[in-house]
Amino acid sequence: MAAPSSVSAATTASPLFLREHEVRRGVELLFFGYTRLTRAIDDGLAEHGLGRAHHRALYFIARQPDLTISELLKILAITKQSLGRVLTDLAEKALVETRTGVVDRRQKLLRLTAEGVRFEAQLFDALRTSLASAYAAAGQESVTGFWRVLEGLIPAEDKAMVIALQKDI
């Protein structure tokens, strides 16, 4: 563990001595924050007969058009089978379409259809409303800290993937 000084300066000694209370607080806020945020879109999904798994796929396809199946598998960290069902549903509802890869014809490039774009945007709006109000209430400095801590939770081997995601918007 690095950089104990910044921590010891404030409330506690060193990370090793991090008080249980502070860790529990983080665990709980993450639990409530995450679950409440995801609940914000359940109704929108249910209207289309979809669940959260569908949204996760939809979201990352929206974020990175022409994503391949294997890239999406890495992001979601689920099995091919699980993703398969989800993508089948999304294709049947004409929210997602695939085309054969150009550089490698084995690959399938995933994209949202026009309707998929519309739907994802609608769901995203609910997320934006929740997150934006939390950001606004906390202030920009807090938002930066929020990002920083969360980045620290991502294991090194996954970090590149997350950074890459956030590069192109």
Next chain:
Amino acid sequence: MAAPSSVSAATTASPLFLREHEVRRGVELLFFGYTRLTRAIDDGLAEHGLGRAHHRALYFIARQPDLTISELLKILAITKQSLGRVLTDLAEKALVETRTGVVDRRQKLLRLTAEGVRFEAQLFDALRTSLASAYAAAGQESVTGFWRVLEGLIPAEDKAMVIALQKDI
């Protein structure tokens, strides 16, 4: 990250001006951060043949001994049925015990057994390791911001419950 100008101009910020990128970044970091943190304890749980649902119950009972069933239901926001199965499992494994309420004999007060305390502490240790290193890497100021944003994600009607949880440690 990109130009905060629109946002920093609005530390008091009108959510309407929040850029999509900043919201997507939050959504993604929350997703990866939360899922990676919870994965940290999957192995420990699997050794006992338990899942994440069991851990959530275990965790909140550890946090608030003599919690009643209905209080726990409120916290977890699942149905009585779902919780029932989880608690049955935990009782069978002698990790949780109940006693009849003193002020209200209809209530069941939930507590960890000695073994339950030991087990929860072991799982908590994995969480602490992850979170503590993220805290240390980010610094105390960031941690405060992290908490602040997450608090903003909790709807008003749930906030009292969360605050109450965090009062007594």
Next chain:
DNA sequence: TTAGATACGTCAATATGGCTGCCCCATCTT
């Protein structure tokens, strides 16, 4: 004291979203 509300338990049926193991084909690489 009795009627109704509350706390908890439990039934049956159902949905969702994960998993494993195994096998297939098409395509790329060497």
Next chain:
DNA sequence: AAGATGGGGCAGCCATATTGACGTATCTAA
């Protein structure tokens, strides 16, 4: 030509959640 890789699919299983209805014990208030 051989093997690795990207993708698809089958069968079966498991964990976790849901709804709605109903039962019992206990508390509270008219």
